[in-house]
Amino acid sequence: MKVRKITLREIRMPLVTPFETSFGRTTARRMLLVEAESAGVAGWGESVAGEGPFYAPETVETAWHMIRDFIWPVLKGRDFESAAEVWATLETIRGHNMAKGAVESALWDAEAKQKGIPLWNLLGGVRQEITCGVSIGIKESLEDLVATVERELAAGYQRIKIKIKPGNDVTPVERLRLQFPRIRMMVDANSAYRLQDWPHLKRLEAYYLMMIEQPLGWDDIFSHAELQRRLDTPICLDECIHTEEHARAAIELGACRIINMKLGRVGGYTPARRIHDLCLSKQVPVWCGGMLESGIGRAHNIALSTLENFSLPGDVTASRRYWTEDIIDPEVVITSQGTIRVPDGPGIGYAPRIKRIEALTARKDILQ
Ligand code: OSB
Numbered sequence: 001m002k003v004r005k006i007t008l009r010e011i012r013m014p015l016v017t018p019f020e021t022s023f024g025r026t027t028a029r030r031m032l033l034v035e036a037e038s039a040g041v042a043g044w045g046e047s048v049a050g051e052g053p054f055y056a057p058e059t060v061e062t063a064w065h066m067i068r069d070f071i072w073p074v075l076k077g078r079d080f081e082s083a084a085e086v087w088a089t090l091e092t093i094r095g096h097n098m099a100k101g102a103v104e105s106a107l108w109d110a111e112a113k114q115k116g117i118p119l120w121n122l123l124g125g126v127r128q129e130i131t132c133g134v135s136i137g138i139k140e141s142l143e144d145l146v147a148t149v150e151r152e153l154a155a156g157y158q159r160i161k162i163k164i165k166p167g168n169d170v171t172p173v174e175r176l177r178l179q180f181p182r183i184r185m186m187v188d189a190n191s192a193y194r195l196q197d198w199p200h201l202k203r204l205e206a207y208y209l210m211m212i213e214q215p216l217g218w219d220d221i222f223s224h225a226e227l228q229r230r231l232d233t234p235i236c237l238d239e240c241i242h243t244e245e246h247a248r249a250a251i252e253l254g255a256c257r258i259i260n261m262k263l264g265r266v267g268g269y270t271p272a273r274r275i276h277d278l279c280l281s282k283q284v285p286v287w288c289g290g291m292l293e294s295g296i297g298r299a300h301n302i303a304l305s306t307l308e309n310f311s312l313p314g315d316v317t318a319s320r321r322y323w324t325e326d327i328i329d330p331e332v333v334i335t336s337q338g339t340i341r342v343p344d345g346p347g348i349g350y351a352p353r354i355k356r357i358e359a360l361t362a363r364k365d366i367l368q
Protein backbone atom coordinates (compact mmCIF):
# COMPACT_ATOMS: atom_id res chain seq x y z
CA MET A 1 0.00 0.00 0.00
CA LYS A 2 1.37 3.31 -1.17
CA VAL A 3 0.35 6.36 0.80
CA ARG A 4 -0.55 8.88 -1.89
CA LYS A 5 -1.93 11.71 0.13
CA ILE A 6 -2.75 12.72 3.68
CA THR A 7 -5.39 15.32 4.47
CA LEU A 8 -5.12 16.90 7.91
CA ARG A 9 -8.13 18.63 9.36
CA GLU A 10 -8.60 20.31 12.69
CA ILE A 11 -12.22 20.18 13.75
CA ARG A 12 -13.86 21.85 16.75
CA MET A 13 -16.75 20.37 18.65
CA PRO A 14 -18.41 21.58 21.86
CA LEU A 15 -19.04 18.91 24.51
CA VAL A 16 -22.64 18.27 25.57
CA THR A 17 -21.49 18.84 29.18
CA PRO A 18 -18.10 20.04 30.47
CA PHE A 19 -15.69 17.31 31.53
CA GLU A 20 -13.55 17.98 34.60
CA THR A 21 -10.51 16.03 35.73
CA SER A 22 -7.77 16.72 38.28
CA PHE A 23 -5.81 18.45 35.48
CA GLY A 24 -8.55 20.75 34.22
CA ARG A 25 -11.95 21.35 32.71
CA THR A 26 -12.80 20.78 29.04
CA THR A 27 -15.83 22.40 27.43
CA ALA A 28 -14.99 21.88 23.76
CA ARG A 29 -12.57 19.68 21.87
CA ARG A 30 -10.21 20.52 19.06
CA MET A 31 -9.18 17.37 17.31
CA LEU A 32 -6.93 16.55 14.43
CA LEU A 33 -8.34 14.11 11.89
CA VAL A 34 -6.18 12.22 9.43
CA GLU A 35 -7.55 11.06 6.09
CA ALA A 36 -4.95 8.87 4.39
CA GLU A 37 -5.40 7.89 0.79
CA SER A 38 -3.97 4.69 -0.56
CA ALA A 39 -4.97 2.90 -3.78
CA GLY A 40 -8.07 5.05 -4.09
CA VAL A 41 -9.26 4.16 -0.59
CA ALA A 42 -9.50 6.64 2.30
CA GLY A 43 -8.54 5.52 5.80
CA TRP A 44 -9.41 7.67 8.78
CA GLY A 45 -7.64 8.30 12.08
CA GLU A 46 -7.89 10.76 14.96
CA SER A 47 -5.16 12.25 17.07
CA VAL A 48 -6.19 12.19 20.72
CA ALA A 49 -3.77 14.97 21.68
CA GLY A 50 -5.40 17.58 23.91
CA GLU A 51 -5.65 21.33 23.50
CA GLY A 52 -2.90 21.72 26.12
CA PRO A 53 -0.11 19.45 27.49
CA PHE A 54 -1.95 18.57 30.70
CA TYR A 55 -2.71 14.87 30.28
CA ALA A 56 0.36 14.11 28.16
CA PRO A 57 3.08 16.31 26.61
CA GLU A 58 1.53 16.38 23.13
CA THR A 59 -1.00 18.95 21.93
CA VAL A 60 -3.10 19.42 18.78
CA GLU A 61 -0.43 21.81 17.58
CA THR A 62 2.54 19.47 18.15
CA ALA A 63 0.68 16.59 16.49
CA TRP A 64 -0.01 18.76 13.44
CA HIS A 65 3.62 19.82 13.26
CA MET A 66 4.93 16.26 13.68
CA ILE A 67 2.68 14.78 11.01
CA ARG A 68 3.35 17.53 8.48
CA ASP A 69 7.07 18.00 9.04
CA PHE A 70 8.34 14.58 10.13
CA ILE A 71 5.86 11.72 9.75
CA TRP A 72 4.65 12.57 6.24
CA PRO A 73 8.23 12.94 4.86
CA VAL A 74 9.01 9.42 6.17
CA LEU A 75 5.87 7.88 4.65
CA LYS A 76 5.78 9.79 1.38
CA GLY A 77 6.33 7.49 -1.59
CA ARG A 78 6.78 4.38 0.59
CA ASP A 79 5.09 1.17 -0.47
CA PHE A 80 4.03 -1.00 2.49
CA GLU A 81 3.03 -4.64 2.40
CA SER A 82 0.60 -3.83 5.17
CA ALA A 83 -0.18 -1.26 7.84
CA ALA A 84 1.61 -3.51 10.34
CA GLU A 85 4.91 -2.24 8.85
CA VAL A 86 4.18 1.45 9.30
CA TRP A 87 5.01 1.85 12.98
CA ALA A 88 8.57 0.53 12.67
CA THR A 89 9.37 3.06 9.93
CA LEU A 90 8.42 5.84 12.36
CA GLU A 91 10.75 4.58 15.08
CA THR A 92 13.42 7.14 14.20
CA ILE A 93 11.00 9.80 15.45
CA ARG A 94 11.11 9.70 19.23
CA GLY A 95 7.88 10.03 21.17
CA HIS A 96 4.93 11.88 19.66
CA ASN A 97 2.81 8.77 19.91
CA MET A 98 -0.50 10.56 19.44
CA ALA A 99 0.69 12.00 16.12
CA LYS A 100 1.99 8.58 15.01
CA GLY A 101 -1.12 6.78 16.23
CA ALA A 102 -3.45 9.03 14.24
CA VAL A 103 -1.62 8.24 10.99
CA GLU A 104 -0.92 4.58 11.71
CA SER A 105 -4.52 3.84 12.64
CA ALA A 106 -5.76 5.59 9.46
CA LEU A 107 -3.57 3.24 7.41
CA TRP A 108 -4.96 0.18 9.21
CA ASP A 109 -8.43 1.42 8.31
CA ALA A 110 -7.31 1.89 4.70
CA GLU A 111 -5.83 -1.62 4.53
CA ALA A 112 -8.98 -3.22 5.94
CA LYS A 113 -11.09 -1.27 3.43
CA GLN A 114 -8.83 -2.35 0.56
CA LYS A 115 -9.27 -5.96 1.64
CA GLY A 116 -13.01 -5.46 2.12
CA ILE A 117 -12.92 -6.74 5.70
CA PRO A 118 -13.74 -5.16 9.07
CA LEU A 119 -10.78 -3.63 10.88
CA TRP A 120 -11.44 -5.72 14.00
CA ASN A 121 -11.00 -8.78 11.83
CA LEU A 122 -7.72 -7.58 10.34
CA LEU A 123 -6.47 -6.89 13.88
CA GLY A 124 -7.29 -10.40 15.05
CA GLY A 125 -10.21 -9.47 17.29
CA VAL A 126 -12.19 -12.26 18.92
CA ARG A 127 -15.56 -10.70 19.79
CA GLN A 128 -18.30 -8.76 18.08
CA GLU A 129 -19.76 -7.17 21.17
CA ILE A 130 -17.72 -5.15 23.64
CA THR A 131 -18.60 -4.25 27.23
CA CYS A 132 -18.78 -0.61 28.25
CA GLY A 133 -18.26 1.50 31.32
CA VAL A 134 -18.38 5.27 31.69
CA SER A 135 -15.90 7.85 32.91
CA ILE A 136 -17.64 10.58 34.91
CA GLY A 137 -15.93 13.92 35.43
CA ILE A 138 -15.69 15.78 38.74
CA LYS A 139 -19.09 17.32 39.52
CA GLU A 140 -20.13 20.49 41.30
CA SER A 141 -22.17 18.60 43.89
CA LEU A 142 -22.69 15.09 45.24
CA GLU A 143 -26.33 15.28 44.15
CA ASP A 144 -25.23 15.99 40.60
CA LEU A 145 -22.81 13.04 40.76
CA VAL A 146 -25.40 10.63 42.12
CA ALA A 147 -27.93 11.71 39.48
CA THR A 148 -25.34 11.21 36.74
CA VAL A 149 -24.43 7.74 37.98
CA GLU A 150 -28.12 6.82 38.19
CA ARG A 151 -28.63 7.90 34.59
CA GLU A 152 -25.60 5.97 33.28
CA LEU A 153 -26.63 2.81 35.14
CA ALA A 154 -30.15 3.14 33.74
CA ALA A 155 -28.64 3.40 30.25
CA GLY A 156 -26.99 0.02 30.91
CA TYR A 157 -23.32 0.89 31.47
CA GLN A 158 -21.56 -1.94 33.30
CA ARG A 159 -19.11 -0.02 35.44
CA ILE A 160 -18.73 3.46 36.79
CA LYS A 161 -15.44 5.34 36.91
CA ILE A 162 -15.31 8.69 38.62
CA LYS A 163 -12.56 11.24 38.45
CA ILE A 164 -11.04 12.19 41.80
CA LYS A 165 -8.56 14.77 43.08
CA PRO A 166 -7.31 15.76 46.54
CA GLY A 167 -10.24 17.18 48.50
CA ASN A 168 -12.72 15.40 46.24
CA ASP A 169 -12.12 11.69 46.69
CA VAL A 170 -13.25 9.71 49.75
CA THR A 171 -16.51 11.65 50.17
CA PRO A 172 -17.91 11.05 46.65
CA VAL A 173 -16.74 7.42 46.68
CA GLU A 174 -18.37 6.79 50.06
CA ARG A 175 -21.58 8.45 48.94
CA LEU A 176 -21.77 6.36 45.77
CA ARG A 177 -21.02 3.14 47.62
CA LEU A 178 -23.81 3.82 50.10
CA GLN A 179 -26.25 4.56 47.31
CA PHE A 180 -25.10 1.77 44.95
CA PRO A 181 -23.71 -1.06 47.13
CA ARG A 182 -23.22 -3.59 44.34
CA ILE A 183 -22.06 -1.72 41.24
CA ARG A 184 -18.64 -2.11 39.66
CA MET A 185 -16.87 1.12 40.54
CA MET A 186 -13.38 2.59 40.14
CA VAL A 187 -11.61 5.95 40.37
CA ASP A 188 -9.14 7.82 38.15
CA ALA A 189 -6.86 10.44 39.73
CA ASN A 190 -4.93 11.49 36.59
CA SER A 191 -1.70 11.80 38.61
CA ALA A 192 -3.06 14.12 41.30
CA TYR A 193 -1.38 12.45 44.32
CA ARG A 194 2.15 11.93 45.68
CA LEU A 195 3.47 8.74 47.22
CA GLN A 196 3.31 10.28 50.70
CA ASP A 197 -0.48 10.50 50.27
CA TRP A 198 -0.66 6.71 50.50
CA PRO A 199 -2.45 6.54 53.89
CA HIS A 200 -5.18 8.76 52.42
CA LEU A 201 -5.48 6.61 49.28
CA LYS A 202 -5.68 3.57 51.55
CA ARG A 203 -8.97 4.94 52.92
CA LEU A 204 -10.49 4.28 49.49
CA GLU A 205 -9.99 0.57 50.09
CA ALA A 206 -13.07 0.46 52.33
CA TYR A 207 -15.31 0.88 49.25
CA TYR A 208 -14.49 -2.18 47.13
CA LEU A 209 -13.10 -0.39 44.10
CA MET A 210 -12.18 -2.50 41.07
CA MET A 211 -9.02 -0.43 40.70
CA ILE A 212 -7.43 2.97 41.27
CA GLU A 213 -6.27 4.48 37.97
CA GLN A 214 -3.06 6.51 37.72
CA PRO A 215 -2.89 7.96 41.24
CA LEU A 216 0.75 9.17 41.03
CA GLY A 217 3.09 11.00 38.65
CA TRP A 218 2.41 10.72 34.91
CA ASP A 219 5.90 9.29 34.28
CA ASP A 220 6.61 7.71 37.65
CA ILE A 221 6.42 3.92 37.43
CA PHE A 222 8.72 3.42 40.42
CA SER A 223 6.48 5.24 42.93
CA HIS A 224 3.46 3.30 41.73
CA ALA A 225 5.33 0.09 42.62
CA GLU A 226 5.91 1.48 46.11
CA LEU A 227 2.23 2.39 46.37
CA GLN A 228 0.94 -0.94 45.03
CA ARG A 229 2.88 -2.74 47.79
CA ARG A 230 0.87 -0.72 50.32
CA LEU A 231 -2.54 -1.25 48.69
CA ASP A 232 -4.72 -4.31 48.19
CA THR A 233 -6.79 -2.56 45.50
CA PRO A 234 -5.22 -3.04 42.07
CA ILE A 235 -3.54 -0.02 40.54
CA CYS A 236 -4.30 0.56 36.85
CA LEU A 237 -1.78 2.61 34.91
CA ASP A 238 -2.81 5.00 32.14
CA GLU A 239 -0.48 8.02 31.68
CA CYS A 240 2.66 6.04 32.63
CA ILE A 241 2.43 3.49 29.81
CA HIS A 242 3.66 4.97 26.52
CA THR A 243 5.65 2.01 25.24
CA GLU A 244 5.99 -1.75 25.48
CA GLU A 245 9.10 -1.17 27.60
CA HIS A 246 7.09 0.89 30.08
CA ALA A 247 4.49 -1.85 30.24
CA ARG A 248 7.15 -4.47 30.89
CA ALA A 249 8.81 -2.36 33.58
CA ALA A 250 5.48 -1.62 35.27
CA ILE A 251 4.44 -5.26 35.32
CA GLU A 252 7.82 -6.61 36.46
CA LEU A 253 8.15 -3.96 39.17
CA GLY A 254 4.62 -4.60 40.40
CA ALA A 255 3.58 -1.01 39.69
CA CYS A 256 0.13 -2.07 38.41
CA ARG A 257 -2.10 -5.11 38.02
CA ILE A 258 -4.21 -3.70 35.19
CA ILE A 259 -3.40 -1.51 32.18
CA ASN A 260 -5.59 1.10 30.49
CA MET A 261 -4.82 0.95 26.76
CA LYS A 262 -5.13 3.98 24.53
CA LEU A 263 -4.15 3.81 20.88
CA GLY A 264 -2.86 7.37 20.83
CA ARG A 265 -0.87 7.12 24.02
CA VAL A 266 1.11 4.13 22.75
CA GLY A 267 1.37 5.23 19.09
CA GLY A 268 -0.97 2.97 17.13
CA TYR A 269 -2.15 -0.58 16.65
CA THR A 270 1.27 -2.19 16.33
CA PRO A 271 2.49 -1.09 19.79
CA ALA A 272 -1.01 -1.55 21.25
CA ARG A 273 -1.11 -5.17 20.07
CA ARG A 274 2.38 -5.82 21.43
CA ILE A 275 1.47 -4.42 24.84
CA HIS A 276 -1.77 -6.40 24.68
CA ASP A 277 0.13 -9.63 23.99
CA LEU A 278 2.65 -8.93 26.74
CA CYS A 279 -0.15 -8.30 29.25
CA LEU A 280 -1.93 -11.46 28.14
CA SER A 281 1.21 -13.52 28.75
CA LYS A 282 1.60 -11.95 32.21
CA GLN A 283 -2.11 -12.34 33.07
CA VAL A 284 -2.56 -8.59 33.35
CA PRO A 285 -6.02 -7.56 32.10
CA VAL A 286 -6.32 -4.54 29.83
CA TRP A 287 -9.24 -2.31 28.91
CA CYS A 288 -9.68 0.46 26.39
CA GLY A 289 -9.50 4.02 27.68
CA GLY A 290 -11.05 7.06 26.06
CA MET A 291 -9.95 10.61 25.27
CA LEU A 292 -13.28 12.34 24.56
CA GLU A 293 -12.94 11.23 20.95
CA SER A 294 -15.13 12.07 18.02
CA GLY A 295 -16.72 9.15 16.21
CA ILE A 296 -13.53 8.38 14.29
CA GLY A 297 -11.47 7.76 17.43
CA ARG A 298 -14.44 6.01 19.03
CA ALA A 299 -14.67 3.61 16.07
CA HIS A 300 -10.99 2.74 16.45
CA ASN A 301 -11.44 2.15 20.18
CA ILE A 302 -14.26 -0.26 19.40
CA ALA A 303 -12.08 -2.23 16.96
CA LEU A 304 -9.20 -2.36 19.46
CA SER A 305 -11.52 -3.60 22.22
CA THR A 306 -12.23 -6.80 20.30
CA LEU A 307 -8.76 -8.21 21.11
CA GLU A 308 -8.74 -11.18 23.45
CA ASN A 309 -7.27 -9.62 26.60
CA PHE A 310 -9.65 -6.63 26.66
CA SER A 311 -11.42 -8.41 29.48
CA LEU A 312 -12.76 -5.48 31.52
CA PRO A 313 -15.33 -2.84 30.47
CA GLY A 314 -13.64 0.11 28.74
CA ASP A 315 -14.34 3.86 28.62
CA VAL A 316 -15.86 3.42 25.16
CA THR A 317 -19.34 4.86 25.08
CA ALA A 318 -22.20 6.16 22.95
CA SER A 319 -21.63 9.24 20.79
CA ARG A 320 -24.49 11.10 22.46
CA ARG A 321 -22.76 11.16 25.86
CA TYR A 322 -20.38 13.74 24.38
CA TRP A 323 -21.81 15.13 21.14
CA THR A 324 -25.15 16.51 20.05
CA GLU A 325 -24.27 15.20 16.60
CA ASP A 326 -21.30 12.96 15.85
CA ILE A 327 -19.26 12.96 12.64
CA ILE A 328 -19.89 9.32 11.72
CA ASP A 329 -22.80 7.38 10.34
CA PRO A 330 -24.29 5.59 12.17
CA GLU A 331 -23.42 7.14 15.53
CA VAL A 332 -22.11 4.84 18.26
CA VAL A 333 -24.95 3.50 20.38
CA ILE A 334 -25.03 1.11 23.33
CA THR A 335 -27.42 -1.74 23.96
CA SER A 336 -29.55 -1.91 27.11
CA GLN A 337 -26.99 -4.48 28.37
CA GLY A 338 -24.25 -1.84 28.27
CA THR A 339 -22.47 -3.23 25.22
CA ILE A 340 -21.56 -1.96 21.78
CA ARG A 341 -22.09 -4.22 18.78
CA VAL A 342 -19.01 -4.11 16.60
CA PRO A 343 -19.92 -3.19 13.02
CA ASP A 344 -19.51 -5.63 10.15
CA GLY A 345 -18.63 -3.19 7.37
CA PRO A 346 -15.13 -2.80 5.93
CA GLY A 347 -12.54 -0.86 7.94
CA ILE A 348 -13.75 0.96 11.03
CA GLY A 349 -17.29 0.19 9.88
CA TYR A 350 -18.66 3.70 10.44
CA ALA A 351 -18.77 6.19 7.57
CA PRO A 352 -17.24 9.64 8.14
CA ARG A 353 -19.88 12.30 7.43
CA ILE A 354 -17.71 14.36 5.15
CA LYS A 355 -20.06 17.34 4.85
CA ARG A 356 -20.35 17.72 8.59
CA ILE A 357 -16.59 17.27 9.01
CA GLU A 358 -15.93 19.99 6.44
CA ALA A 359 -18.40 22.28 8.19
CA LEU A 360 -16.56 21.79 11.51
CA THR A 361 -13.10 22.20 9.98
CA ALA A 362 -11.09 25.13 11.33
CA ARG A 363 -7.99 24.40 9.24
CA LYS A 364 -6.89 21.94 6.64
CA ASP A 365 -3.65 20.90 5.02
CA ILE A 366 -3.16 18.48 2.13
CA LEU A 367 0.13 16.61 2.08
CA GLN A 368 1.10 14.98 -1.19
O1 OSB B 1 -7.59 9.65 32.08
O2 OSB B 1 -8.83 8.32 31.04
C1 OSB B 1 -8.44 9.47 31.23
C2 OSB B 1 -10.46 11.98 29.17
C3 OSB B 1 -9.46 12.84 28.77
C4 OSB B 1 -8.18 12.61 29.19
C5 OSB B 1 -7.88 11.53 30.01
C6 OSB B 1 -8.87 10.65 30.41
C7 OSB B 1 -10.19 10.90 30.01
C8 OSB B 1 -11.33 10.10 30.41
C9 OSB B 1 -12.53 10.14 29.50
O3 OSB B 1 -11.38 9.46 31.44
C10 OSB B 1 -12.83 8.85 28.85
C11 OSB B 1 -13.83 9.01 27.74
O4 OSB B 1 -13.46 9.36 26.61
O5 OSB B 1 -15.01 8.76 27.99
Ligand code: MG
Pocket residue numbers: 188190213214238239260289
Ligand atom coordinates in the same frame (compact mmCIF):
# COMPACT_ATOMS: atom_id res chain seq x y z
MG1 MG C 1 -7.09 7.79 32.95
